[in-house]
Amino acid sequence: MRLHRSIPLLRIVPDDTKFDFMRFRRISFPASALLSIFAIFLFFFHGLNFGIDFIGGTLIEVQSKSGPADLARMRNTLGGLGLGDVQLQQFGGPENVLIRVAQQPGGEEAQQAALAKVRQALGNEVEIRREEVVGPRVSKELLAYSTIGLMLAIFAILIYLWFRFEWQFALGAMIANVHDLVLTIGYMSLTQIDFDLSSIAALLTILGYSLNDTVVIYDRIREMLRRYKRMSMPDLLNISVNSTLSRSIITHVTVTLALLALLLFGGHAIHSFVATMIFGVVLVGTYTSVFIAAPILIYLGVGTTRVEASEPAASAHPART
């Protein structure tokens, strides 16, 4: 039956893979629960490294004009300005330094005054590549909008899935994706990656992607539910996951390739965004759709009414397992 080909094509997942994914729910559920609790614990007790977008303050990226920047000396100069907490950090190459000045008491004008002081203290030895000043008003708004936005997105997606599938599917997808977000936030807390506006973008994209995956599997489950009316739920879910496995893996490899390119060549400005995406999409999203989103349907009671409702004719289709 095989065609003669000069170059053999990659076959990542062999045809007729029958891996018993559902059996792993006894491991994956407790593991995910534990990890989620750990992530929430991290969030509350370790906290996120909020960037100036959300807590206000000043951020300045400078490049030393003559060789590597003298971090100690800069720290000394800037520390003596009486601006409270001033953080310096090497950023990219040895010439580049990221300076963070905490939000100044005294409202919006005080931030401007602080920026002027820092600029003056830095003098002509460095080139200012970027400066951001976010006042207390804007930072509060951004935080509120972002939180509302995330909630709104989850809610809107839930409604859509509810219309498109049954409520159990919507709920299952919701649990799976909140799980993704919680783990990703735990990761951000653990690594203390800058949490700023682009992190919100990352979280929303992870949400979208991981839903994308979940929806693909759910679509297949729904189709199987219609086709095999007498099959047990774990078997049916196994077939669905196995038959979409090849697609899941190929897609994730391509997305990972694209993300790796961004991570390696995209520069420092997008580094934390891409790192978060890789964690969320590649590590968590894939695992979740297979080991959480699908098996959770068993507990949510999908298909419990199926057998009674089924007609004898349905068994005419042979099960493929």
Next chain:
Amino acid sequence: MLYISKWKATAILLTALICCLFAIPNFFPESTVQRWPKWAQRHIVLGLDLQGGSHILLQVDANDVRRQKLQALQDDVRKVLREARVGLSRAPFIRGNSVEVVVRESDVQQALSKLRELSQPLGGLMGSAGQRSISVENAGGGVIRLIVTEPAILERTRQVVDQSVEIIERRVNAMGLVEPSIQRQGIDRVLVQVPGLGNPEELIKVIGTTAKLTFRLVDNSMTAEQALQGRPPPESEILYGSKAENRQPYLLEKRVIVSGEELTDAQPGFDQRTGEPIVSFKFNTSGARKFAQVTQENVGRPFAIVLDDEVISAPVIREPILGGSGQISGNFTVESANNLAILLRAGALPAKLTVIEQRVVGAGLGQDSIEKGKLASYFGAALVVLFMVATYGLFGVFASIAVAINVGMIFGILSLLNATLTLPGIIGIVLTIGIAVDSNVLIYERIREEVRTGRTPITAIDAGFTRALATILDSNITTFIAAAVLFFIGTGPVRGFAVTLGIGIVTTVFTAFTLTRVIVAWWVMWARPRQLAIS
């Protein structure tokens, strides 16, 4: 299903082609594009994070607006009651959000009816239709309270922002900056964006100054020191000089002789005798008349030139100034004289503006970001193409073509919308490549499955498309919802990400539903395969 009529195929290809064509102007330098017809000039605008520049968000000081509104109301009340000859037990005064006045008990009704005339219906913007600007209450005991309503303050704030946008525009243009963009944002904010400006210190100084200029007489009835210790006369107030003058106090009459609104011109220059920088100005006719009259009557007395409650200079009137022109000197540098002239020509801001957000990217960093973004995109695309061809062979080539056209269409649509491309926007495009590939993977995997159930190639392809497309639609709509939310909550760069991601999803669905099918259908018709290389 697999059969696509010629007309349909042509329409699909034309749509894709036209979308891609709109991306063309981006590959030519601006000078070339400008010679093209108007409709062909649309192109992608690089965001400030890519081309470098300053983003400054200002907010109108609500308290300032409220105070002005109350002061104006106080003056009106005084005037109305005087004209109506209502006896006052206490002159109008400001308390919180209202102006109160105490009138004789016998005049309360007359005063109320006169004062109610001050209240005006508001224009119908933002749900304020049917509301009035002031509510007048009889608080008993001869006390009448006039409250400025919230909608009235809101409306005033909107007007203030509109005027501010205009004035800032004039100021920024006078500074000679290239392609500044000044927009209202929300109700009480102004967003100023200047591409290419790496140090906005000067700009912020110029747009952050209210520049209310007044000429007033110095009150000679007592010295400023006496007034500071005791109480200044009711018609006068104490204002201070600039830092350079050690904040010297001056006792000035509150009455304004002439204000900055009556200037017709202001230019920086140099004093002919001392050579120090000055600003020379010209009044309009009525301003010149008023100024001439006051200077005639007050020779030998000092007067003060006040800018935003700071005395810049207080010269003595040596002779009447009749020509309507004069000069301001007061410790200026060449730069500050130049800035003051700009401010005076552009006019005063109607209320105080505060910088609440400022983001600046130097040109060097922007260029770096573009280079890195390009490199990452090329690499990402190359890796994806390689992987697809390795996995799917000929079908992988089809997928790569579809994805390439997809990206072309994204650029075309972005150009058509004159959209802004930011660094996160580039990330959005790279991610779209991932999503677009996924749609192809979904189709091919489905076709493979169908082949395995024993279908012939053509029916397998047909069934594969039909079944995969439903999934593609579902999964893309969920991602689109996330992008839409991001668009509405995000600002600046993040919004740029949402735009490219959202457009990318739309083009992905389009190409998956149409273009990929046309390509595969043509191949099937041409090759008439008896077996599919894909399985």
